Amino acid sequence: MPLFWRIFQLNAVVLVAATALLLGPVTVSTPVLLTEAAVLTVGLAAMLVANALLLRVGLAPLKRLARAMATTDLLRPGARPAVGGHGEGAELIATFNTMLDRLEAERATSAARALTAQEDERHRIAQELHDEIGQTLTAVLLDLKRVAKQAPEPVRGHLYDVQETTRASLDEIRRIARRLRPGVLEELGLTSALNSLTTEFTSSSLSVRRQVASDLPSLGDNTELVLYRVAQESLTNTARHAGATRVDLTLEHTPDAVELRVRDNGRGIDGTTEGSGIQGMRERALLIGASLTLGPTPDGGTQVRLTVPTRHRSQ
Structure with a gap:
């Protein structure tokens, strides 16, 4: 009572x-x-x-x-x-x-430590994939090419098939390494990184359209990394779960904020439980003082919106 x-x-x-x-x-x-x-x-x-x-x-x-x-x-x-x-x-x-x-x-502090540790671990794994497994598979490709030239004709065809499979595996490992450690973000900046990201997700079944402002203000490394990771997670969720055929990625700015929007025409998220990916996006948003909203679109899809205040931003 x-x-x-x-x-x-x-x-x-x-x-x-x-x-x-x-x-x-x-x-x-x-x-x-x-x-x-x-x-x-x-x-x-x-x-x-x-x-x-x-x-x-x-x-x-x-x-x-x-x-x-x-x-x-x-x-x-x-x-x-x-x-x-x-x-x-x-x-x-x-x-x-x-x-x-x-x-x-306390949560923001612990989230910052956890996300920093996560990024360091991703960097280490990507480096090992590139330096160890990548180089090993490259050596295997060279050996297969040399052996295929000396092998008799029936065996040569099988060796060429193995060579193509190994080359596809090497390309997949390099793709995974790029997702774990966005080197283009560190080297060329956020705009180029988002352009590369949308190109990577574009396929015959999914059309990704982007509109990225060319005159973005200075945001800092942490903010750019959060924007990139939220866009990456949103596109990954769309490709895996939404059943969408079109995604629109928009990055715009006003005098006071930078806003990232990822909108698809998939089945939506009504009634679904937020998974670890969405919770990770929320924690990243809190880390830089941004606000993250997820909701349905008029055509039944899903829109992810990340708003980052830029006034007096130092990181």
């Missing part, structure tokens, strides 16, 4: 008992006069209504606090419940707001 009704019932028991006493042994008239009973009944009803209103006003801060506690999500920072009233209720709301501030700061 809610706290409001528990307190109201306790007060009602006291008031009803007091009224009963007035109508019984404490009454000034015996027998009870009809006018006295009417006055006491009306008075009791008035006191109960006043009690309910006062309790509703007094417990309103706690109700706001309970609603805020039920809807708080550290991946979606929102407004804090207003500190109203006096006494323990206001103190409790202020303490809750302070706790949220501390939790969000």
Whole structure:
């Protein structure tokens, strides 16, 4: 039972008992006069209504606090419940707001450490794929080419097939390494990296159209990496799960913000549970103080929007 009704019932028991006493042994008239009973009944009803209103006003801060506690999500920072009233209720709301501030700061710090470690690990794996496995497969290709020239005709055809399979595997490993470590982002910048990314996802079944502003403001390495990773994850989700035939990637800017939008014409995300990929995008957005929204499009697809404030940005 809610706290409001528990307190109201306790007060009602006291008031009803007091009224009963007035109508019984404490009454000034015996027998009870009809006018006295009417006055006491009306008075009791008035006191109960006043009690309910006062309790509703007094417990309103706690109700706001309970609603805020039920809807708080550290991946979606929102407004804090207003500190109203006096006494323990206001103190409790202020303490809750302070706790949220501390939790969000601690989560942002831990997310930054985790994402930095993740990027370092991706860099290491990509380097090993390129230096170790890539070079090994390149040597295998050269050996196959030499052996195929010396092999008899029936065997030569099989060796050529193995050579093509090995070459395809080498290309796939290089593609994976590029996704793990976007070297084009470090060398040529965000615009070239997004152009390369959309070209990589374009296929016979998926058309990726891009519109990237050429006069983007200076964003910093961390911000550019977050924008690239969100675009990469959005395109990956579209290619794997959306069943879309068209994706539009747009990167625009205003005097105060840079906005990335990835919009597809797939089946949408209504009713689906957010996976680790979307949660990772939200954590990356929090890392640079950006806001991330996902929602349906008018034609039933999905739109991912990342808005990065640029005013006074230092990283």
